[in-house]
Amino acid sequence: MRVIEFKCPNCGSGMIFDSKSGTLACPGCGRTDQIETLPEPLEERAAAATERESDYHCTSCGGVIEADEVTTATVCSFCGAAVVLGDRLRGSLKPALVIPFRIGKEEAVAAFKKWCRNGRLTPAGFMTADRIKSISGVYVPFWLYDLDNRIEVQAHATKVRTYTRGDYQITETEHYEVYRKIRLDYERVPIDAAEKMSDKLMDRLEPYPYEQLKDFRSPYLAGFHADKYSYTDEELVPRVKEKIEPYIDSYIQSTVGGYTSVQFTSKQVNTAVQHAHYALLPVWVVQYDYDKLEHTFAMNGQTGKVVGKPPISAMKVAAWFGSIAGVSFLLLKTVSWMMGGGFW
Numbered sequence: 563m564r565v566i567e568f569k570c571p572n573c574g575s576g577m578i579f580d581s582k583s584g585t586l587a588c589p590g591c592g593r594t595d596q597i598e599t600l601p602e603p604l605e606e607r608a609a610a611a612t613e614r615e616s617d618y619h620c621t622s623c624g625g626v627i628e629a630d631e632v633t634t635a636t637v638c639s640f641c642g643a644a645v646v647l648g649d650r651l652r653g654s655l656k657p658a659l660v661i662p663f664r665i666g667k668e669e670a671v672a673a674f675k676k677w678c679r680n681g682r683l684t685p686a687g688f689m690t691a692d693r694i695k696s697i698s699g700v701y702v703p704f705w706l707y708d709l710d711n712r713i714e715v716q717a718h719a720t721k722v723r724t725y726t727r728g729d730y731q732i733t734e735t736e737h738y739e740v741y742r743k744i745r746l747d748y749e750r751v752p753i754d755a756a757e758k759m760s761d762k763l764m765d766r767l768e769p770y771p772y773e774q775l776k777d778f779r780s781p782y783l784a785g786f787h788a789d790k791y792s793y794t795d796e797e798l799v800p801r802v803k804e805k806i807e808p809y810i811d812s813y814i815q816s817t818v819g820g821y822t823s824v825q826f827t828s829k830q831v832n833t834a835v836q837h838a839h840y841a842l843l844p845v846w847v848v849q850y851d852y853d854k855l856e857h858t859f860a861m862n863g864q865t866g867k868v869v870g871k872p873p874i875s876a877m878k879v880a881a882w883f884g885s886i887a888g889v890s891f892l893l894l895k896t897v898s899w900m901m902g903g904g905f906w
């Protein structure tokens with residue numbers, strides 16, 4: 563059971579990843595380190611294999627770290643130390659890539675408050691101090707698939723031409739047998755591999771611009787939550803195939819332009835997974851543990867895109883209709899009063 567903390571070499575405080583500067587930063591003395599040049603603690607020799615602890619303990623205070631079966635990084639609930647659970651990031655569990663957080667907590671909190679206000683019908687008390695405190699930055703596990711698609715389609719197509727000659731209107735129909743052999747490669751199609759996260763919600767957080775995709779290093783996780791994948795890359799192949807299907811279809815469509823009608827008679831798609839990259843992508847969430855609910859606030863931690871819809875209170879809906887009726891009534895009254903005034 564290996565717990566990693568990033569202690570500041572200057573003052574001994576726990577260092578955390580700073581989304582503004584993209585460095586590992588010390589809140590104590592202000593020291594910052596470029597993560598790319600730091601030694602990777604995961605590569606140090608593993609602790610003796612004889613360890614048989616069932617709990618992870620905080621290296622700062624000794625408290626038991628609250629972790630479920632997928633947690634790979636979290637914050638000690640006793641002393642606030644940022645901890646990384648090293649043995650869950652090794653071997654086949656080692657992420658290959660990461661997009662570090664670019665949006666900090668204050669920005670996420672501000673966005674959440676705005677989201678609650680925009681949902682004017684949100685039950686009173688939804689935006690509580692507790693809920694604001696529960697906003698957490700989570701590195702969500704994803705598989706990024708490189709896919710090679712070999713496609714063969716056959717279609718019956720027509721071109722119809724109508725013209726007038728003398729007294730006759732002539733319709734000419736040409737028939738075509740269309741055959742297309744297409745090779746379509748997709749790179750790094752993202753599919754979330756976390757059981758906790760709603761697939762729909764995660765899909766809507768896209769896109770994640772890949773320019774900021776970096777080789778994984780554990781200090782990026784310092785101060786955030788991170789989970790390991792719940793599903794292997796093989797288990798999620800059906801989902802990635804389903805995801806690319808509409809893109810493949812619209813590509814096929816684009817190759818059969820210029821006809822009056824096209825009727826497909828056969829379509830064969832063979833998708834081969836060239837590679838699946840294990841990546842962690844940044845998401846700010848509220849109610850992470852209850853995310854099966856529809857009303858989860860989620861924000862792309864790289865771009866700031868917000869998805870999810872605030873819950874609606876039935877009482878407020880009634881009040882809202884009431885106020886609309888009230889307003890129009892008031893307007894009418896004002897108008898007639900002004901007209902009345904004019905006649906005097």
Ligand SMILES: [Zn+2]
Nearest residue numbers: 570573588591
């Ligand atoms: Zn320091």
Ligand SMILES: [Zn+2]
Nearest residue numbers: 620623638641
């Ligand atoms: Zn602690």
